[in-house]
Amino acid sequence: MSDKSLDHGVLLRPSDLPSADRGGGARTIPLVTRKTGTKQLLNGITIIGPGSQIPMHSHNCEESVIVLEGHPIAVINGENFDLQPQDTTWIPPNLPHHFKNPSKDETVKIFWTYASLDATRTLVETGETRSVDSEHKNAQ
Numbered sequence: 001m002s003d004k005s006l007d008h009g010v011l012l013r014p015s016d017l018p019s020a021d022r023g024g025g026a027r028t029i030p031l032v033t034r035k036t037g038t039k040q041l042l043n044g045i046t047i048i049g050p051g052s053q054i055p056m057h058s059h060n061c062e063e064s065v066i067v068l069e070g071h072p073i074a075v076i077n078g079e080n081f082d083l084q085p086q087d088t089t090w091i092p093p094n095l096p097h098h099f100k101n102p103s104k105d106e107t108v109k110i111f112w113t114y115a116s117l118d119a120t121r122t123l124v125e126t127g128e129t130r131s132v133d134s135e136h137k138n139a140q
Contacts, residue, residue: 010036014045020135025052025101033133034117042132043113046099048072050107053100056124059132061116063091065099070108072099096124 030044101108122129
């Protein structure tokens, strides 16, 4: 796939795409990004290993997450929600949240969508803010 903006649809196969290490036992496969030609949204898949979690964070735009595999816990604004495949979350801008995998042997896969090409992630613990799109530039 080229880095140029595309004027037609694109088929993306996650098994053929590189992933970016998120640290702490999680990795992300970017799907619809600037490279595919999107003008309004970002999406991808994050795999959370057994016993791992994504740090508490917030975004500058809406986010929706669908559980593809596993049984994660979503922590949204301090409240825990036990999830199963096909459960879907909607998170408004600036609301602290994260996902954790309490299983000792099961992997969790989530599909996420941000409502803005310019989505950012702000880590609650450090206050560091970075572009979601820039986090995927080192996908391998």
